[in-house]
Amino acid sequence: MSAGPYKVCLLGDFGVGKTSLVARFVRSTFAAKYLTTVGVKVDSKEVSRPGRDPVKLVLWDIAGSNALDGVSASYLRGAAAVLLVADGTREATLAAALDLLMQARTLLPSAAAVLAVNKFDLVERWEVGPPTLAQLRRSLPVIETSAATGIGVEQAFAAIVAGLVP
Amino acid sequence: MIDLPALPLPVRRRLREILLDRSHPLVLSFGSGWELCGLQGEPDWYGIELASAETAIAALRDLFIGIELDQEQAIPFVELTNGRSVHVHLIPDGEAFHLLLLDAEPARAAQRDQQQLANEAALAGHAKSKAIDALKHIRSELERQRGRLAEANALKNALIATLSHEFRTPLTAAFGRLRLLEQGLPADAGQQRELLALRRNLGQLQVLAENLLEYGRGEAGAAALNPVAVDLAALAEDCRTLLEPLALAKGLQLRVTLTASAPPPWLDELRLRQVLVNLLSNAVRYTAQGEVALLLAWDGKVLRAAVSDTGIGIAPEFQTRIFQPFNAGAQHGSRGAGLGLSIVRRLVEQMHGTLALESTPGHGSRFSVQVPATAAAPASIPPAAPLQGCVFIVEDDPDITQLLELTVQGFGLQTRCFDAAPAAIDAALAAAPALVVLDMRLPGMSGAEAAFALRSRGHRGAILMLSADAGSDARAAAQRAGADRFLAKPIDFAQLEASVRELLAPR
Structure with a gap:
């Protein structure tokens, strides 16, 4: 018996690694080649919790964009949580993720939100600095992730689960 | 619908x-x-x-x-x-x-292809922008580093110029006083021994100072050659005078042989002297018994100098290393800064010569130098004749001033001394002396400025510039200002006499 299912939408600018994060989380795979997502790809995974029922997450990997259009907004219907994804090597994608969060909040005022700042394996090229993330952590859970190495990926989805199921 | x-x-x-x-x-x-x-x-x-x-x-x-x-x-x-x-x-x-x-697959495929291109272009644009920023940063860093290097180089040059002055000025005074003592005093054997020891130590100090300055100048900072007619007999004698006390103290025989079949060669005497003294010092240092020999041979085209010893010799594996700076410790029993041979090699190269080494460990070494004459020897050297006239000496160091005064007076000339340029200029324009001897580095108005001021005001007498900075820049500055001759300190008194005689010769 599992709790949920909970619909979790991944939002973020193009090329930040949303599809890669899902692939790492669901299938433990990583493809270095960038392939644009068009529309949405839906996957699911049960997240086990020590001593408690697992939680089923249905992950909506939505085409990358720095703003919600009508189609993207339609994908959010019924979502219990959003995983915002930014690329640490491109600071503009962090601003985009925060803009998307603001827009998503108008549609999903009570949805849980977690920010994954991806490409942690390239941290030496990051434009996003630690002080910025330290400040953001006052507002929402922020996890540095790497879909390439897997660092932080489980934690990001665990943070989602924590936001969904107290 | x-x-x-x-x-x-x-x-x-x-x-x-x-x-x-x-x-x-x-x-x-x-x-x-x-x-x-x-x-x-x-x-x-x-x-x-x-x-x-x-x-x-x-x-x-x-x-x-x-x-x-x-x-x-x-x-x-x-x-x-x-x-x-x-x-x-x-x-x-x-x-x-x-x-x-x-x-929706056909529509998705078409949209994805288009979107993929657009996204990849945007990602490439971002990467390019970052690369350009990185290059700008690197360029700015390089420019900053270059500025710092230039500043450091300027500081180094200033330091060397200062050191040159600080070393050479007192050395000039000391050598000059020593010469006066040697000439003027009917010294007994004990006094002669003391004077010899003084000369020996001053000589070592001079060699060390010149080596350090030469090393500090670096490969790129080499001054232009300063060819003069070299009195080989005097040079050989100077070498003997300098090294013999050291050799005798170790029980070594010092042999100096000169073969000259042509008029004196025109060579950079200061460099040549530095080469020979360095080689001889090394030979004496590394020879415990036997002899050290200097052979000088001049055939009108090439000066050949060979310094041989019966010392410890140099093992083959050290024969390259000894020409590197600071090689002290490269062989058993070595002492000193380890600069001598590297300076010798550099100086010989600057004189467009060659340096060769033959050595057998336990039997001794032989350093052979060949230096081509840098200019054609003049047809004749101006004959020594009594000089007449007045010489103005403008020098701020009282010891040097007195030394120059005594020396010039020794040529039969009258002197007037000044410790600053402006008064000397006024007096020279009024009295028109036959020769004005200017120190390059004077307080206030420099020697070059003074020479320029004299020439621009119509002074037609000779001007001899003295400088502790032997660099080509100083020499060129003096010439541009109107000096007829340029002599580097420490002053070689034979050279000074030759220059004064040449400048005062009837034109």
């Missing part, structure tokens, strides 16, 4: 074929609890196998989590597990509902 029933039957039929062919519709009908009630269309087109339809239905059901099923819904471009993209429509039907799947 088109009225389908009103369309002619063939049109309706064709339209239906096209739509069905393009969209491959699949209709799944469900009861209120997601129980499959009916299915029409091509399930295999979407990878749905009837035998395992439950998995596919569960995946479709996930699409509607949190969504009311009693309202029409449309979810465009949903990628199914078989990788195909579909438009999913939910159509309520009383308590039941239908899911209509329409193939």
